[in-house]
Amino acid sequence: xxxxxxxxxxxDPKDFSVKPCLHSIGYAGLWRGQAQLTLDEFLVKAxxxxxxxxxxxxxxxxxxxxxxDDAARKKLKARMAELGITLAALAGYSDFTAGIDKPGIPNVxxxxxxxxxxxxxxxxxxxxxxxxxxxxxxxxxxxxxQYAAVVEGxxxxxxxxxQYGVTLVVxxxxxxxxxxxxxxxxxxxxxxxxxxxxxxxWSPTLEKLTPAEIRQSVLKMKPFIVNTIAAQYRxxxxxxxxxxxxxxxxxxxxxxxxxxxxxxGIIDYxxxxxALKEIGYRGYLVYEMCEVLDGGGSIENLDKTAKDFxxxxxxxx
Numbered sequence: 315x316x317x318x319x320x321x322x323x324x325x326d327p328k329d330f331s332v333k334p335c336l337h338s339i340g341y342a343g344l345w346r347g348q349a350q351l352t353l354d355e356f357l358v359k360a361x362x363x364x365x366x367x368x369x370x371x372x373x374x375x376x377x378x379x380x381x382x383d384d385a386a387r388k389k390l391k392a393r394m395a396e397l398g399i400t401l402a403a404l405a406g407y408s409d410f411t412a413g414i415d416k417p418g419i420p421n422v423x424x425x426x427x428x429x430x431x432x433x434x435x436x437x438x439x440x441x442x443x444x445x446x447x448x449x450x451x452x453x454x455x456x457x458x459x460q461y462a463a464v465v466e467g468x469x470x471x472x473x474x475x476x477q478y479g480v481t482l483v484v485x486x487x488x489x490x491x492x493x494x495x496x497x498x499x500x501x502x503x504x505x506x507x508x509x510x511x512x513x514x515x516w517s518p519t520l521e522k523l524t525p526a527e528i529r530q531s532v533l534k535m536k537p538f539i540v541n542t543i544a545a546q547y548r549x550x551x552x553x554x555x556x557x558x559x560x561x562x563x564x565x566x567x568x569x570x571x572x573x574x575x576x577x578x579g580i581i582d583y584x585x586x587x588x589a590l591k592e593i594g595y596r597g598y599l600v601y602e603m604c605e606v607l608d609g610g611g612s613i614e615n616l617d618k619t620a621k622d623f624x625x626x627x628x629x630x631x
Contacts (some may be wrong), residue, residue, distance in 0.1 A: 320442060320481045320510060320540035324332035324594035331467035332590070332599040334400045334627040335367040335410070336360045337543065338376050339352035340603030348603075348611030351389075353377055357399055361516035363620050367400040369445065369543075369600050372432040373407055379431045387438040394439075402598050403443035403541065406432045409488065410467030411449030411460045422467045429482065430474030444475065445512055446482050451489035464490045465503055480485060483512035483541045492517055494531035501538045515586035520569075525585035527530055532589035542590070543600040544623070546579035548572045548608065573619050574626035587630050599627055 322331075341359060343350025351359060353376045360368050370377045382390065394401055408429055413421035432444050448464045451457070468484065473480045484501075486492055491500040494513075501511060513535045518528045532539070547569040553562035572579055601623040609615040 317436045320483075321596045322510075322520060322540060323590075324596065325536070325537050326594045327591050329594040329596055330591040331596050332369060332627060333402075333597070333629055334365060334624055335369055335598040335600040336363070336365040336620060337369045337405065337600050337602035337604070338371050339405065340601075340620065342371060342375060345604070345611060346606050348607070349616060350375065350614075351611045352395065354480065355435065357394060357397055358615070361397050361399055363617060364624055365620075366398065366588045367402040367598060369403045369405050369598075369602075371400060371407075372404040372444070377404065377435070379428075379435045382435065384438070385482075387435065391439050401436075401439050401441040402443055402600070403445055403483065404432055404436045404439075406444045406446045406482075408446040408467070408471070409449050411452055411455075414449075414452055414460060414463055415454050417424065422463050423470065425467050426470035426474060429471040430477075432478040433471075433475040433478045433547045433613070434484070436480045441480070441484050443481045445485055445543075446471065447485060447488040448490040449488050461490055461500075462514065465500065468500075468504045468509050469506060472509040472569065473506065476506075476508045480508065481540060482509045483489055485507065485512040485543065486514055486517045488611050494518070494534045498538070511535050511538040512543060513539045514543050514545075515581050515583060516545055516547065525582045528582065528585050529589040529592075532586065532593060536593045539593075539595065539597075541597050541600065542595075543584045543602055544574065544583070544626075545583075545602050545604055546572050546576055546581055547605065548578055549580055568607060569605060571619075572608040573622040574601070575622045576608070583626075583630075601627075 338356045341351040341356045408425050410425050413419050436444050491497045518531050549567040552565040
């Protein structure tokens, strides 16, 4: 079995280092009003903005394994070398609880097979990491059954990734194991050298964790964290008018993406980055514009916001 090649935190703050990286999702046209670039256009764009490393979506419209045969992979690898761009990670899109209400379909195996194909694609492109997710919690299904599906899926996917010398990086994004206490337990239960964690600040913030608790989440992830994805958001309050009361009822806020330099952003990156420094984190700081963006989704505004991230990353060093 090939083991993970990614650097874990050293535990020494003097070893802290972050390398800025741009996620292609910001230029994929997936959000309302967002401009869309082809993969090659995105690579050129990232380099022109000052990024030397990128994370690329392992799905259409950018880099689906279905669309890249061996020849196309070699061509893409050569193109990235020509541009001087490092493919830091592929962004995989897994959900190990999908279809759990239909036990006759081997959905865990299907998910693991997809992750394995993305890992093979990563290997072919000289990429060391594949970001993946756990699973969304489905109503009406016992929690332990869903949790067990995630464990099974991560073990199967980890075995696939190990064949290609690729690290799977589980992002705290989906419902299962969202909280750091559960994620720590999950990683120890999976116990696979090619399955690590990509720990972000925005989920703990939305869980209403305090800055001190966010710090604790990073300390808890120290044995596992090899990547982190950054984004900043603002809250937009929502209300529902109740006619018979002649009044409004407060609803859950909508979140909108904003610049990493926005002083009104809701995520306390001082606490989060401070904790990464404390554990001696050594890895990428990946930036994603993964929501409707303040200022709109034009190329000009996307570029400006991406450049703001580079200024933010410089301040973190």
